[in-house]
Amino acid sequence: MKQKTHDGAGADQALLADRLERFEKLALDLRNRDFLLTWEKSEDEVRGAVLLAECLKELHRAGRSLRIFDSGLAISIFRDQSTRTRFSFASAASALGLSLSELDEAKSQISHGETVRETVNMISFMAEVIGIRDDIYLGEGNRYMRRVAAALDEGFAAGLLPQRPAVINLQCDIDHPTQTLADLAHLQNRFGGLEKLRGRKFVISWAYSPSYGKPLSVPQGLIGLLTRFGLEVTLAHPEGYELLPEVVARARSQAEASGGSFTLGHDMSAAFAGADIVYAKSWAPLHIAARRTELLSAGDADGLKQLEAEGLAQNARHRDWECDEARMARTREGAALYMHCLPADISGVSCPAGEVSAGVFERCRLDTYREAGYKPFIIAALIFLTRVPEPQAALRRLIARREPRRR
Amino acid sequence: MKQKTHDGAGADQALLADRLERFEKLALDLRNRDFLLTWEKSEDEVRGAVLLAECLKELHRAGRSLRIFDSGLAISIFRDQSTRTRFSFASAASALGLSLSELDEAKSQISHGETVRETVNMISFMAEVIGIRDDIYLGEGNRYMRRVAAALDEGFAAGLLPQRPAVINLQCDIDHPTQTLADLAHLQNRFGGLEKLRGRKFVISWAYSPSYGKPLSVPQGLIGLLTRFGLEVTLAHPEGYELLPEVVARARSQAEASGGSFTLGHDMSAAFAGADIVYAKSWAPLHIAARRTELLSAGDADGLKQLEAEGLAQNARHRDWECDEARMARTREGAALYMHCLPADISGVSCPAGEVSAGVFERCRLDTYREAGYKPFIIAALIFLTRVPEPQAALRRLIARREPRRR
């Protein structure tokens, strides 16, 4: 039970100096903006988020204070269950000095379209940031975030709000930027820099799951982000599990621009061949997700039951899409980095058959926790970047401050 | 999406100096008291709350820290659904440096009479303030707050509590002081000072709603507060929608004492004639509210259903009590200030027919948000005034401190 802690150790000054130097060279224009889709942000801005998160993580590891606010609200709106993102957001808020306030829609009935602009202003008089998770309704989640943003714009323009809180996407129907940026930070750490990712083969593959309605945001977010950094990105899924065409088109063009590649295939084993990194997870077929949105909106319980049966039946035809030892053996030197946003459906552990075999998952489990460990710092970095004027000078000051978290 | 913020701007020193000067002249005796009904407080104390809220709002607008506590609990007890008051209280707590703890009665069963005194002491060992909303049960809400206050008195007198937390009424069956003081702050800002309200015609009118059990606390609170400041206060409602007689009697005598007037009428259009300010909202008939309390206490679901039908039928006879363009045209220069505590029942928007026409509301909507924007600062001011020794010196120090909210 007795454990030593790292907090006697000082911060890694070389790492901080290196990251700060790179960070200071970037052109950043995130202040007073929202963070809704990674591809709306410049490559410098994406790099900035990852570098800043790395610095915050190292400072935190060394027992330093990250506090930049003395008060103010970080508001979260979770229109879906969540533990890890909820705690990541709460952690980031606490570290920066903000008070968390969760808007419980069951209690507040913000969901009716007309009331969004009112409610959003009512809760924001002392807010710095609003984090939103809304990933269940295809075609709705990101739109809802923009409706919130528009309401804030109106309130700020009219002088009602003393400042314009940032809206941060904690997962929508299109993208999951805090996850994919955490993934990118993990990759950078593992391979020794974003530059070292160039030419690496990254496979994002559909995998079987005994649940039918998982969002498309993670695979979409991954191809929408990683194709910008020169990776050889392969997307694999059974026919019928296509992602949103506009995101796939964007992945293609970005891959071309970055000097990487984007390949789409329908064979999981073939995709794994020679991979440096594999990310195997389930998602819903587009047509199922779209109908689910309609049925949920209509409150059609019978329809939903029927849809679930249909979705599960469709999934069941691809039960062999499992990340197992045989497929892992086909990756580069049989040792690809396995990634997952968690929780995974683990065959024989959390379900009879799932996305990943028990052996593969257990071998890689701690790595997936490590991957997740970047998320609180990515969220803190996004709050920092969207709130702080001159974030580069501010990071320099923060590092120089050497203030301990505990006194 | 890109917005400039105001936080580069300094605080308005002239405004702060003026408000501070006025604030320092007041006789205040709010320290270690509760804030349950505005009419229990002196005129100086009411003015003090509004002046202080104005200063806190300006300091916050200019990016200054309002923090006066380094720790401690701000406890909220919401015996009724709420979004805006909940967030206003959370915002005030955060700004002052307190941690919010919500007592969920469903989880804690405080509601049984005998346990109030115990539970209240159990949660208060490190509390600074307890904000309570209890507006559903006529004859019960304010009484409950006083029961909480008595329990705190006992615990403090016995030396169990190191300090006596303040109880702040976040809406009861009689008054809604944080709303009406926010309204008063909004009026002061709009008309250029409390003195400028003298002689203005303020109309609080019942309005139609397709819901039947709205509390009486807002209209009661308004006539109980505004009649003290020399306004010409007109209360209008259909027969059968009388307010509590003791509050009406108080309004009459206060109007006389202040040099204003108090008029009661039963014609919405007539009431609007020449008005400077109109506040049109629905409330329940007294006899319905009283029977509702009985039925809720008895858990009589059938009785409640029948009562609702009866209440709605009674409301439906006054469907023409809508704040519409024709009535607004009758106000002074057709340009009265429209006020509402929100959310409003907007005809054709949130309901087929309601308290206000869509056109009137849309024109005045941002003004109602502005009105609401005072509430977090009124709550912060009440916490400040009930906790801080020598609040006038403390405000002077706070202004001089010039500490930024973000470092």
Add this chain to the structure above:
Amino acid sequence: MKQKTHDGAGADQALLADRLERFEKLALDLRNRDFLLTWEKSEDEVRGAVLLAECLKELHRAGRSLRIFDSGLAISIFRDQSTRTRFSFASAASALGLSLSELDEAKSQISHGETVRETVNMISFMAEVIGIRDDIYLGEGNRYMRRVAAALDEGFAAGLLPQRPAVINLQCDIDHPTQTLADLAHLQNRFGGLEKLRGRKFVISWAYSPSYGKPLSVPQGLIGLLTRFGLEVTLAHPEGYELLPEVVARARSQAEASGGSFTLGHDMSAAFAGADIVYAKSWAPLHIAARRTELLSAGDADGLKQLEAEGLAQNARHRDWECDEARMARTREGAALYMHCLPADISGVSCPAGEVSAGVFERCRLDTYREAGYKPFIIAALIFLTRVPEPQAALRRLIARREPRRR
């Protein structure tokens, strides 16, 4: 309503100096450990918790800041309803400067065994402490806490967690350390020091309740703690209400080692004879508690109903086990200190017949509140001791800091 506060008064320097001096002589090794059972801790460590709690309470009473963190999470997991422990934990977190985050298992489904190690790591990247209440399932609660602790060990050892958060038992199936340590602090205060408890007769007696499933953790915790301090501990209960044999065995051997005694009897009145302190509360028969765990796990609602009937029938045979005036009259000079962890089942008040007569309870009521008032400070002390390096120097610094809680 107007009350003076104590906060003008300075801290009691003599008391602080005395407690600090004693505290500095102790051998403490709690840093980076968990606090799960008092008997896993040395006598010095138990004394240290009580002395530190006393100092923190006095500093707080005098309006001083206890803040030692500038940010970080205090996570609570309540697998059972709670108000007082919930608020005690929230109070301690706020006082020390931590942000409270509650893990709602209904929302997060941590309960499935396999997911504990994952969820625990996911929420802990910025955590200082995890407080857990899990007292319903006999044989499960403490085991669950150790499973959480093991998951944290794994995450910390792998470098995933920058520090190893402390797990603090907020009540399990075996012990309730924050309650019993608060009880001990209350006893020390009442009798003038832990040394003065030597030879005092302490009675923990079963008492009748019209509810059937109360945990065994309080009586077990009391005999497991107080037998270490030379008290004459008497446990009384009807046949069939035995405590866990291993805890009773420990109480026997500890009593012998400490020079006190441990007596087990089956007659409430006899037990009360000559008592200095009486603690009368209900608990479930072991066999009922064990079957309840099975039935709850199996989700057997009918079985639970039947078990409840059986439990209540068994309790009803001992309805005369009430702490009443006649029994209190048998205690030393008829004036034993009455203790209870609250809420009590009070005959004629909260139930027709219960653990204590209305007269006895009302006479001792404020004393039970005083007893409860130690709990937030005990929790704060445990967080302090498990987190702070060199807690003795840290307490000296904290006392010398003289920082007011309000500025």
